[in-house]
Amino acid sequence: MEKKKRKKINYRAFRFRSRMKLIAFFMVFILLVAGIVRLFLFIIPEETTVQGASDKSPQQNTAASEKSSLSWEHTISLEENPDQCFNDQIRQRKEWNLVLVNPEVKLPDEYRQNSEIITAFDRQMDSRLEEPYEKLYRAACDAGISLWISSCYRSSELQQELFQEEIDKNLKSGMTQTQAEAEAEIAVARPGYSEHNTGLAIDFNGVTMDFENSKAFSWLQKNAAEYGFILRYPKGKESITHIMYEPWHYRYVGVEHAKKMKEKGMCLEEYLYYLQENES
Numbered sequence: 001m002e003k004k005k006r007k008k009i010n011y012r013a014f015r016f017r018s019r020m021k022l023i024a025f026f027m028v029f030i031l032l033v034a035g036i037v038r039l040f041l042f043i044i045p046e047e048t049t050v051q052g053a054s055d056k057s058p059q060q061n062t063a064a065s066e067k068s069s070l071s072w073e074h075t076i077s078l079e080e081n082p083d084q085c086f087n088d089q090i091r092q093r094k095e096w097n098l099v100l101v102n103p104e105v106k107l108p109d110e111y112r113q114n115s116e117i118i119t120a121f122d123r124q125m126d127s128r129l130e131e132p133y134e135k136l137y138r139a140a141c142d143a144g145i146s147l148w149i150s151s152c153y154r155s156s157e158l159q160q161e162l163f164q165e166e167i168d169k170n171l172k173s174g175m176t177q178t179q180a181e182a183e184a185e186i187a188v189a190r191p192g193y194s195e196h197n198t199g200l201a202i203d204f205n206g207v208t209m210d211f212e213n214s215k216a217f218s219w220l221q222k223n224a225a226e227y228g229f230i231l232r233y234p235k236g237k238e239s240i241t242h243i244m245y246e247p248w249h250y251r252y253v254g255v256e257h258a259k260k261m262k263e264k265g266m267c268l269e270e271y272l273y274y275l276q277e278n279e280s
């Protein structure tokens with residue numbers, strides 16, 4: 001009888017241990033699955049963007065990159081670092097190649113009166129950009145570097161269209177009109193507030209973060225200034241430009257200015273402020 005009872009107790013203990021092992025196994029399994037899902041969510045969107053862009057020819061990619069370029073050009077809240085806001089201290093200059101356009105500064109209405117939009121390299125651009133871009137492009141070709149334009153000039157009408165699309169998307173997701181407009185402003189520049197409205201800005205090679213690791217990017221970093229181009233939204237200047245780092249977005253400012261900006265490590269806002277301070 002005594003023996004039987006002990007046996008029964010041991011059996012219960014065994015069942016208890018088995019259940020605990022099973023529970024522990026499930027907990028580990030759930031944690032593992034949660035970890036994999038988290039990893040998946042972080043990694044996949046970036047890879048999809050890169051692959052989506054590189055799989056298409058430059059022509060096929062135009063519309064897509066036009067869109068993705070816009071979605072990439074996230075502005076950064078001005079409240080994040082109001083101390084470094086140069087915009088209210090900068091006056092627009094007379095030189096066309098130094099025109100300032102950013103989320104706070106609109107392209108002056110008179111700017112378009114003196115410029116002409118043409119089609120070159122299968123893209124629309126300011127006519128004054130054609131020659132310097134051709135020189136840059138030829139030099140890149142000679143060095144075995146493949147450069148192509150994803151997006152250059154955007155009219156205010158196209159910008160308005162894309163801005164409205166973003167508002168409509170937000171309204172559909174249940175936002176109020178005010179919320180929808182505020183959110184749209186973060187993702188898409190308002191008409192007249194995108195540097196692409198100047199026709200002097202170029203988005204290169206598919207508009208992906210991966211461009212940073214390409215030979216073309218290294219070449220541009222080394223040589224773009226020689227042809228008058230600057231990386232407009234550099235890493236580390238986000239609090240001044242209020243646009244996130246964009247390795248693909250270059251802006252024509254002219255050889256002399258591009259070289260000086262490179263030498264001084266200044267972004268356009270800093271450089272314009274510097275010029276102003278040193279003139280008066």
Ligand SMILES: [Zn+2]
Binds near residue numbers: 073196202203249
């Ligand atoms: Zn751009």
